[in-house]
């Protein structure tokens with residue numbers, strides 16, 4: 001069989017590999033065909049039919065996203081027949097829709113709105129068939145809001161939740177006119193297996209799935225004289241928020257972001273990277289402790305140890321592998337460590353009453369909202385983090401405040417919990433936590449730098465679903481002699497589909513690793529469910545590049561060298577990593593959950 | 597019965613006294629000869645789409661694969677159709693022979709009968725027949741096993757790719773085509789899906805030969821066909837008739853003297869008004885609007901006591917419920933059509949709105965993902981165009 005297919009699209013010759021869809025072939029010659037159910041991350045559904053084109057000799061129009069090119073095809077993408085059909089389809093979608101763009105969170109970032117405006121839909125043709133029962137918005141979840149009245153039934157969310165995340169919290173229910181996106185037994189979102197990752201949200205073309213917004217609470221707090229509102233910003237926010245504010249993907253706007261947050265009224269702008277560095281110290285020590293227990297004391301300890309900084313992943317393992325929770329590091333995520341310290345250490349140092357502190361986190365993530373509200377996250381005596389806002393919410397706040405973002409002059413983070421290293425920045429990309437941990441752990445064990453050029457542990461970088469590395473440990477410091485000659489085996493998984501593969505190995509007892517990093521979202525936090533839309537592999541790669549560029553440009557690139565970290569162990573966490581104080585404030589426990 | 601309305605007994609006729617003789621005969625013949633006979637016979641699928649059966653088998657035979665499947669489509673969900681039930685009750689051995697021959701020709705080891713949920717009562721007796729069939733397969737050296745899969749009652753699961761999804765335990769939604777089932781069918785393996793009656797006809801081709809088979813019926817529509825006759829008729833039932841009969845003759849035979857319309861091919865078929873009876877012949881390419889006349893075999897007669905508005909409303913209600921709901925034109929289109937005729941009837945929209953709705957059915961016909969959404973236009977346009985006055989008052 002020929003493996004190169006030649007065809008014409010709008011009279012232009014194009015040759016593509018066998019298996020290429022008409023949509024992709026058209027893209028190759030810069031012909032844009034409108035789509036709605038199509039998303040490059042997902043398998044093709046072919047259900048919206050918006051992408052139909054005319055093919056010579058075919059009885060019907062054909063869906064260009066779902067039809068592979070065939071030799072000699074003659075495709076036309078812009079005939080009256082195609083345009084009329086397309087416009088009719090969009091008009092039908094609008095007739096089923098609660099078209100409330102003026103009050104919709106996704107307005108100006110909505111694929112249905114864009115199509116309707118492009119085709120100038122006359123909404124008088126069809127009568128509304130919006131079902132009253134779909135007007136009830138499900139706000140039961142801390143993280144996700146589901147509004148069926150804005151749903152176009154493209155099933156992108158369903159495909160996301162099953163293909164990328166292997167969670168299957170949302171499915172298609174009923175058929176015909178009653179067909180809708182639903183949960184198991186139509187239960188509210190907070191009662192099902194949803195892990196709050198928000199991947200469905202960033203794959204939804206409309207306002208049907210959104211993160212629950214909390215920025216009004218924060219505006220109120222900012223307006224309250226008594227309150228000190230402090231914010232910590234996650235590493236992946238600074239390389240993505242530009243997309244909300246007029247920049248292309250991959251722009252690193254750290255300094256402007258800090259300035260903007262100060263300008264809109266946050267009393268202190270601090271860096272989650274600080275507690276990312278702290279996480280590395282605690283987690284690195286925890287790993288070494290587990291290895292020591294296993295190898296020296298011959299105790300039963302759960303190995304491999306798995307990272308716990310991704311709350312979507314944590315809830316996933318709680319639901320899916322409740323008997324394997326011992327494998328999770330007991331470290332809180334950087335967000336929650338930050339929260340606990342902000343209302344203890346920071347409050348003390350700054351002389352603020354903790355009850356007057358409102359601790360906010362700017363996160364790439366939807367699951368962080370749920371995490372902030374977990375009942376056990378109150379070790380400071382208060383709710384450690386008052387609100388987790390997404391990159392998108394922060395972008396909206398900056399716009400609402402009328403800040404001319406592009407014209408801002410860079411500022412630095414405030415001090416005390418604002419210093420960070422390159423190791424912390426890379427937390428934002430898949431493999432980053434692992435790389436940061438190895439930079440520190442290897443040095444603790446051997447007293448030397450990790451044996452990679454410029455400290456760049458390239459095997460754990462990149463978008464491959466599961467990455468592995470092995471580091472031979474030799475010439476240990478005396479204290480760590482028991483590790484002499486051991487090859488430390490690590491793995492990195494991102495996207496819960498890949499996490500499941502890792503967990504199946506652990507269940508089968510065949511996992512060859514000592515330490516595993518798991519991030520719930522494809523690409524890691526830079527591809528998080530709270531990030532600007534669209535997010536796809538092209539965008540992910542650009543954000544990742546920005547992350548590694550930040551790391552490379554940092555004077556200090558190892559967590560344990562962060563001066564503010566050294567200081568907190570001297571002044572506050574005086575019994576050291578894994579000590580009493582850190583146990584109380586920085587570590588946590590997990591909950592077994594049901595599988596449905 | 598009149599002469600021209602020949603009643604033949606091809607499908608439901610008697611068994612050969614020797615069990616599985618035709619299958620045994622086929623086992624001795626080269627596959628390509630059997631395929632050639634089927635192609636020469638002109639046999640087309642009886643499930644509605646009318647694809648050449650010989651060609652379908654040929655495609656599946658050509659794809660190299662260790663695993664292949666034969667599926668007998670007995671979902672029979674089209675309103676007014678009950679002929680597959682009759683076949684499976686009366687001559688199940690013929691169906692199994694057809695499946696066996698297909699399995700040999702394409703190289704399948706596994707077969708399914710996808711049985712409409714309501715036909716559950718047939719399972720026990722079919723399983724007895726299947727057990728016996730398996731002993732014959734073993735005797736004849738055919739490595740083939742058949743299993744019954746009970747459908748869940750959704751009309752759309754009769755669509756072949758939705759059917760495949762349903763067997764795979766997925767939601768019964770039609771798939772994108774290509775790939776066609778003959779290339780990537782059940783569990784991604786080459787699969788032939790044939791209607792119950794098609795399998796019997798294929799087996800008949802093997803029995804009487806393509807020439808004899810071709811002598812039945814008219815050009816382009818060979819063989820005989822089971823018709824499920826229902827509605828306003830004193831003679832409701834199943835009839836094994838030759839292809840090519842004219843509707844006028846049919847109505848003379850089956851009507852109650854007051855027939856105003858015949859719905860040919862069920863809800864997804866066409867409505868033929870009295871004035872067009874004489875020009876309409878039943879068979880593929882019968883000339884109605886230049887389109888294939890669907891031949892699921894349902895013939896529903898309406899007399900002048902019926903409101904065609906209500907007939908159409910019923911069909912649309914059926915479609916808006918039975919659409920799988922995945923694609924825009926079908927899910928929303930069906931609801932708009934129903935809401936639309938209602939609005940015209942009540943004077944909320946002007947009569948001209950019917951033309952807007954006709955345009956919508958045109959969009960549905962060319963953009964819907966599967967035959968269900970594509971064929972709503974058939975009954976809608978044939979009823980609205982022929983009985984427009986009944987839609988308005």
Ligand SMILES: Cc1cc2nc3c(=O)[nH]c(=O)nc-3n(C[C@H](O)[C@H](O)[C@H](O)COP(=O)(O)O)c2cc1C
Nearest residue numbers: 641642643669672673754755756790791794967968
């Ligand atoms: C909505 C829908 C329902 C269908 N239902 C049936 C059915 O009940 N039985 C059937 O044999 N074919 C049905 N078909 C046709 C099948 O998709 C397929 O064409 C047929 O089973 C092929 O067999 P044949 O070539 O022997 O006709 C249906 C098609 C559609 C679009």
Ligand code: SF4
Nearest residue numbers: 100101104110206207
């Ligand atoms: S989802 Fe899109 S089309 Fe719908 S109201 Fe919101 S912005 Fe408008």
Ligand code: SF4
Nearest residue numbers: 161194195197198200
């Ligand atoms: S938030 Fe994640 S787990 Fe929950 S429904 Fe969406 S994709 Fe599935």
Ligand code: SF4
Nearest residue numbers: 151152154155157204
């Ligand atoms: S919720 Fe969003 S992604 Fe899911 S089907 Fe509806 S519109 Fe599509």
Ligand code: SF4
Nearest residue numbers: 920921923926966969
């Ligand atoms: S045409 Fe109707 S039944 Fe067929 S795929 Fe579309 S919605 Fe489903």
Ligand code: FES
Nearest residue numbers: 046048049051065
């Ligand atoms: S984008 Fe092709 S069918 Fe939806």
